[in-house]
Amino acid sequence: MKFLLEVGVEEVPDWMLPDAIAHLRAQIKALPLKVTLAEATPRRLAVVADRVPSREPDRTEIVKGPPLAAPPQAVEGFARKHGVDPASLEKTEAFYQFTKRIPGRAMAEILSEKLPPMILGIPWPKTMLWPGKGGARFIRPIRWIVALLGKDVVPFAINGVESGNTTRGHRQLGKKKPVRVSIASYEKTLEKNGVILRASTRREKILAEVGQDTPLLDAHVYLNEWPTALHGGFDPSYLSLPAEVLETVMRHHQKYFAVRGEDGKLAPAFIAVMNRKDDPDGLIRAGNERVLRARFNDARFFFDFDQKKKLVDRVEDLKHVTFHKDIGSYYDKVHRMAALCEDETSKRAAMLSKTDLTTEMVKEFTELQGIVGGRYAEVQGEPQAVATAIYEHYRPLSMEDSIPATAAGQMVAFADKFDTLTEMFRIGQTPSGSKDPFALRRAAQGIVRILVEGEIRPAMPMSDALREFLLDRVRYYFRDVKGFAYDEVNAVIAAGWGDLKDVRSRLDAVKAVRKSENFEPLAASFKRIKNILKQADFTPERPVDGTLLEPGPEAELAARFREVKSRLSGGYASQLETIASLRPAVDAFFDKVLVNAKDAAVRANRLTLLFELMREFSQVADFSEIVTNQ
């Protein structure tokens, strides 16, 4: 038998649908039923299952009876109580028992009982009450439910909405009245009523008609039951506005796809997606074009208005824009940022970087802060390097976003983030657990990436707490983002992390050399050396005295040490390989030589040798941090 569930809902927010239907599918699968279809549109969540048994299988249960030694009356009583023949009781080593057969319940009954809590248990990011206090919570009101097992309705109700066998089509393209469905013709019936049930089909249709695969496309998949692309245009004169503004209006405000010409520049055109099959009279196209025109006119109004006062004349206005009540204004902030910057271009860009916060354009399109400043700087004749630095100083906005491309952009981006961290730590606004209201982790992560991936090496005066916090982000970056082993990260950082580009080079080297045969055994020996030095609590007072060296492995090690030291050159990987070649000499030393010699002078000399070895060869990485099997 087949099973169909369709929950009819008023328009559900598009971005919530994929997770919701995945949850419902998993729940029905766990019943357990063989799910053959699980789809969602803005108005429905639908699941079909195949080969559903009419009853669940019978179960058996062992019922334990009295001990074998019990009097016969007790045994009979037990049998009678359970309605079985005393002769049919089974005997174990110590007890009577019998196997009770429990008939499986009808599937319809099980579904009636389990579906309502299952549907209401879908975890939505934000729910509403309906019809009021005491009612169930859901994402939007449920308006109909189809629940069919074969030809029969599985009866249940949620908030007074009873399950049945009728669905609704598309609001405009479908029949006005409820439409009766069967499981076999469910998808066809919906199609006839203007609903493409399968998200994959809707996706392919939009992709074929729009030709752009962006996150916006996924939104349209779940915003429409019958998506159709609609091509429109606008007056080319609007192209004089910053392209980012036009794109933001189209993409974020209107959910249109922007169109680019062969030269990569914006074309005076857009593609909307309508929830219909066609636009026979061109009314929908004209309507969308008019809306866009109004929006662009607004933007042009803001642009022209903003040009009346240059960015450089807006720095004073930043005195009235609060950065944080316990820290001060943006006026203070840009001055601190400029002080952190080390060249004139960056300093200038830093001073202007926040002035766009006072523009009408950014008040309207807050997501364009920085970008608007950069574009205005260009228009107002600032040097291109200054404009670019302003433009890109909020980057990287996420782990996927790239860092600023120019050195000045990196410097201003660094200064902005570093200042925020410094000041927030100063007033005690440090992140704790999942609470990070000022996104300080992201800021610190941005700094780490700029320092590793960029070209600047700014001075970084830090408090101990901030240093710890940043180091934590450094570890996170190399381990979780770049995939280095945690012990490699520990080893390299223990050898210093003042220069993060250098940390990266040393990590690459350790990773490359780690698999060579001498490396891990040598790391184990270094750990041994570290322990010996620690136990001895030893600090050398003079250099190694060659005359005190015992001929054989000890003298050999000292000689090899000098030789390796003199040969250390080239990249970190070749240095590490050279160091690793010490392994036979170190092994022989530990094999044959007793560090704790009776003669105090000899002992001190040996410890000095090990100390120098350790110090000399721990500048790339502290090998004792490497986890080995030895």
Place this chain on the structure above:
Amino acid sequence: MVFYQDVVLRLKKYWADRGCVIQEPFDMEVGAGTMCPETFLRVLGPKPHKVAYVQPSRRPADGRYGENPNRLYKHQQLQVILKPSPPDVIDQYLGSLESIGVDLSKHDIRFEEDNWESPTLGAWGVGWQVMLDGLEITQFTYFQQCGGVDLDLVPAELTYGLERLTAFIQGVESIYDIQWAPGFTYRDVRYLDEYQMSVYNFEAASVERLWQLFAIHEAEAKDLLARENAPVLAAHEQVLKCSNIFNLLDARGAISVTERVGVIARVRKIAVAVANAWVAQQLEAAA
């Protein structure tokens, strides 16, 4: 030609036919129809309510001296409250669009998530912005809380932007070109209002006196609420005064970001007190 006033009259008739009380605009300055007692207070408590009214809504900071074709200091909303929300509420809503001449078989209509929240009123709800060929024409909200109080019956609130809707129907680019009535454009009827009030909001209003007024109305609200059997509706009017003065101060640029939070909290405090007093009195009356 469907004139602006036809849109108003037809929508009122449409909702009157569906059992709504047709109210006149509330006679005080408000930022939105939601703040009027017909919505803010009537949605509270267990009593069903259905009402529709046009509410001129003031947003001082949105004024543009009558120069911007799409922005107004004062726009007209048609506010409909259906408490509790009927199961076919969306069909009823779509029917209202057809009643003013929107042929839905030829247009693209979409319900896009848009939740509503008013920190000053301690109110929030979930819902949609209704998009007609890409134009937002209505805010559709299922209220969940008002004045910090959970609602017994969840109402549907429909807020039509009358200028936008009429501009759409008439196919005009500027709000000021809307034909209000035969021989009268929107400009004829409202331009001076937009211009002079922009001058007041942005330039002329005395910040000092506004702060004084704010304190006076706040004190009045508190005193009224402190009385036994408090006249809640009178206290609510004082809240509306404070709210509008707050918006004026904001438009004058007189409220810093730091102060902002504090002032909102002051308005919210008396708004929540009004809502609680109203619910308590309703319960008492029902007992």
